[in-house]
Amino acid sequence: MEMNERKKGILKAVINEYILTAEPIGSRTISKKYDLNVSSATIRNEMADLEDLGYLQQPHTSAGRIPSDKGYRFYVDSLIDVEKIPQSFEEMVRKKYLDRKKEVQDIVQVTSRMLSHLTRYTALVASPSSPEYFFQHLQLVPLEGKKVAVIVVISSGIVQHQTVTLQNRPSRQELEYISRLINDRLQGLPLGKIGNEIFRDLEKDLRDRTIFRELYKSLVEFLSDEGISQEWGKIHLDGATNILEQPEFSDLEKVKVFLKLFEQEEMLKQLLNKIPSQGLKVVIGKEVPLEEIRDCSLVVADYSFQDKTVGKMAILGPTRMNYPKVMATVNFMAEGLSKVLREED
Amino acid sequence: MEMNERKKGILKAVINEYILTAEPIGSRTISKKYDLNVSSATIRNEMADLEDLGYLQQPHTSAGRIPSDKGYRFYVDSLIDVEKIPQSFEEMVRKKYLDRKKEVQDIVQVTSRMLSHLTRYTALVASPSSPEYFFQHLQLVPLEGKKVAVIVVISSGIVQHQTVTLQNRPSRQELEYISRLINDRLQGLPLGKIGNEIFRDLEKDLRDRTIFRELYKSLVEFLSDEGISQEWGKIHLDGATNILEQPEFSDLEKVKVFLKLFEQEEMLKQLLNKIPSQGLKVVIGKEVPLEEIRDCSLVVADYSFQDKTVGKMAILGPTRMNYPKVMATVNFMAEGLSKVLREED
DNA sequence: CTTAGCACTCTAACAACCCGAGTGCTAACA
DNA sequence: TGTTAGCACTCGGGTTGTTAGAGTGCTAAG
Numbered sequence: 001m002e003m004n005e006r007k008k009g010i011l012k013a014v015i016n017e018y019i020l021t022a023e024p025i026g027s028r029t030i031s032k033k034y035d036l037n038v039s040s041a042t043i044r045n046e047m048a049d050l051e052d053l054g055y056l057q058q059p060h061t062s063a064g065r066i067p068s069d070k071g072y073r074f075y076v077d078s079l080i081d082v083e084k085i086p087q088s089f090e091e092m093v094r095k096k097y098l099d100r101k102k103e104v105q106d107i108v109q110v111t112s113r114m115l116s117h118l119t120r121y122t123a124l125v126a127s128p129s130s131p132e133y134f135f136q137h138l139q140l141v142p143l144e145g146k147k148v149a150v151i152v153v154i155s156s157g158i159v160q161h162q163t164v165t166l167q168n169r170p171s172r173q174e175l176e177y178i179s180r181l182i183n184d185r186l187q188g189l190p191l192g193k194i195g196n197e198i199f200r201d202l203e204k205d206l207r208d209r210t211i212f213r214e215l216y217k218s219l220v221e222f223l224s225d226e227g228i229s230q231e232w233g234k235i236h237l238d239g240a241t242n243i244l245e246q247p248e249f250s251d252l253e254k255v256k257v258f259l260k261l262f263e264q265e266e267m268l269k270q271l272l273n274k275i276p277s278q279g280l281k282v283v284i285g286k287e288v289p290l291e292e293i294r295d296c297s298l299v300v301a302d303y304s305f306q307d308k309t310v311g312k313m314a315i316l317g318p319t320r321m322n323y324p325k326v327m328a329t330v331n332f333m334a335e336g337l338s339k340v341l342r343e344e345d
Numbered sequence: 346m347e348m349n350e351r352k353k354g355i356l357k358a359v360i361n362e363y364i365l366t367a368e369p370i371g372s373r374t375i376s377k378k379y380d381l382n383v384s385s386a387t388i389r390n391e392m393a394d395l396e397d398l399g400y401l402q403q404p405h406t407s408a409g410r411i412p413s414d415k416g417y418r419f420y421v422d423s424l425i426d427v428e429k430i431p432q433s434f435e436e437m438v439r440k441k442y443l444d445r446k447k448e449v450q451d452i453v454q455v456t457s458r459m460l461s462h463l464t465r466y467t468a469l470v471a472s473p474s475s476p477e478y479f480f481q482h483l484q485l486v487p488l489e490g491k492k493v494a495v496i497v498v499i500s501s502g503i504v505q506h507q508t509v510t511l512q513n514r515p516s517r518q519e520l521e522y523i524s525r526l527i528n529d530r531l532q533g534l535p536l537g538k539i540g541n542e543i544f545r546d547l548e549k550d551l552r553d554r555t556i557f558r559e560l561y562k563s564l565v566e567f568l569s570d571e572g573i574s575q576e577w578g579k580i581h582l583d584g585a586t587n588i589l590e591q592p593e594f595s596d597l598e599k600v601k602v603f604l605k606l607f608e609q610e611e612m613l614k615q616l617l618n619k620i621p622s623q624g625l626k627v628v629i630g631k632e633v634p635l636e637e638i639r640d641c642s643l644v645v646a647d648y649s650f651q652d653k654t655v656g657k658m659a660i661l662g663p664t665r666m667n668y669p670k671v672m673a674t675v676n677f678m679a680e681g682l683s684k685v686l687r688e689e690d
Numbered sequence: 691c692t693t694a695g696c697a698c699t700c701t702a703a704c705a706a707c708c709c710g711a712g713t714g715c716t717a718a719c720a
Numbered sequence: 721t722g723t724t725a726g727c728a729c730t731c732g733g734g735t736t737g738t739t740a741g742a743g744t745g746c747t748a749a750g
Contacts, residue, residue: 026742026743026744027743027744028743038692038693039692039693039694040693041692041693041694041695042691042692042693044743044744044745045692045745047744048745060699060700061698061699061700061743061744061745062698062699062700062701062742062743062744063700063743063744064742064744103507103508136488137486139484139496141482141484141496141498141504143498149496149498149504151484151486151494151496151504151506153488153494159486159496159506159508161504161506162448163448238608240604240608241601241604241605244597244600244601244604250597252589252595252600255597256589259585259586259589259604263585369711369712371711371712371713372712373711373712383723383724384723384724384725385724386723386725386726387723387724389712389713389714390714390722392713393713393714403712403713405731405732406712406713406730406731407712407729407731407732408711408712408731408732409711409712
């Protein structure tokens, strides 16, 4: 026994209906609502076959069928009608992007908000991160007392700053000298290369090394993983509470697990990282690389900057998710974000 | 009929017990667990009186009593034993503060996290905001193409930056000239005063005004409410999911309302602002100035910087909250935060 | 191969019931 | 006059029994 057109039609009908109602679907429902020109008895036989094939399952005898993970997989791979993004969405999105400050973090945040609003599921957007950042410019600004603002400009116009308290109050000249020294030496270097060798190399030219040491240390520290990539890879989450609208989350225990997860950013980061980048990807149920949410699905897409993939975004929802709509939306938003970043450049 | 010592003792016992168990408390429970040297029948009479006085209420006949808002009020004002913060807490908190980067936003975030962990309720911490910030220093750093990083240092060493894309690529000299001009004029001015008069005043001295205009505009924009006070007044929330552990939130609808609220930062800001600053304040049930959470309580404290109140923190939990513990913790953390900010200075 | 018919299964909803915790009242007692 | 033991009464929550309905699988006929 194998898949034929009628079986496909029935499977598609069952899944569509189940996505809508979240209730097990019986043969009569299908025969009434969908014009398949066969009786409910025939559908019954076909559904039994589909169950044998592993595409459907029964919560218990004498209930309708619900799709299995395998069923969803087949649906997503072979049965889905690609949905078109309505004009109104496109305009709404463009508008939202326009009246926003142009900081990358803001853009990412807006993106996650729109994603969750449009889909009514939970949205995750990782802000751009790239191992290929390089150093552009350092600026040291003396503050009150012994404090100095260390401001670093990285490629693509990313600016980061940090306040450092030194042992002694530095003079303006010292700071200028040190910043010139560092700028001359580091300009254009990839961040990964900025380490201790250069430090020793630079130190030779100095009379007073203590200030330099303190500053350089803080510089290295926050150009390293803890500093930059903390910001730039950060996960923006939105619409966490949308899951509460889903009937599969009427169980408080489940909700708890879910929301607890959302409070652990590190987990989410890993989750996204474990999914290979490749355009639009759907991860269904047991395929999800995280124990706690094995009855959910992810629709993931990556976005790019300067022709390189720099980040990912995802929708997280129940396996019974409106895949056509979500896939279209995620795809659209990923392209949109790439475009906005390009224009920013 | 009025309050006497025995009534107070019984009220206190009932509330303590209710805080522990979240179940209506009967007269027998009290007579067994607390050494009041009277029989359950007497307690029964007293409890009836306490109900007449409005301190207790019955969910239904033939159930125990639970405290009313008025009861909690009396308890908090007159019956509470002040709790001592354990040594281990203090050390833990000190440690947490130490191994942290010294950015204000980080400190605030750590504070909210600790608060929610220590109390097991939801913590809100508003980051410091003050109308009394003044301008210290502007730095313009040219980036790629037509982009310029605008970096502003404000009093107390707060640094903010923003990227601006100009119409034309500016020369380094132009930027230096403009920044010197602005720095000379604005240094020491309160942020509120930086507006259009100064703009026109400055403009006179310029040959090419377009670049100046663009930069000044962006400067004003993000020194205004939208910019600075967006960051500095920002609410850090932690432990939202802690409420799920509370039996009063076994109802999904309630949880929904609550979590939705947490997604609206503006609401939370207003909520805190509506509560007058004055050391440690407890807001109970119907006193809470926000419809949706009328069956919750807030314990609010303010913290200071340079002897001025600059922000607030709060614990939000069910009215059946462990007031002694929460009040002690919030008070302790508010003082702790003030101290850390002072040391930072 | 399809379909009508039918017996069978299982759950969700509802009603009836009981149990226990807790109260208020009364009457006796110190 | 305040305290306490005793007792009848109340009410909610849990358990059990029953039923209606939706859905199935199988059989036999078209």
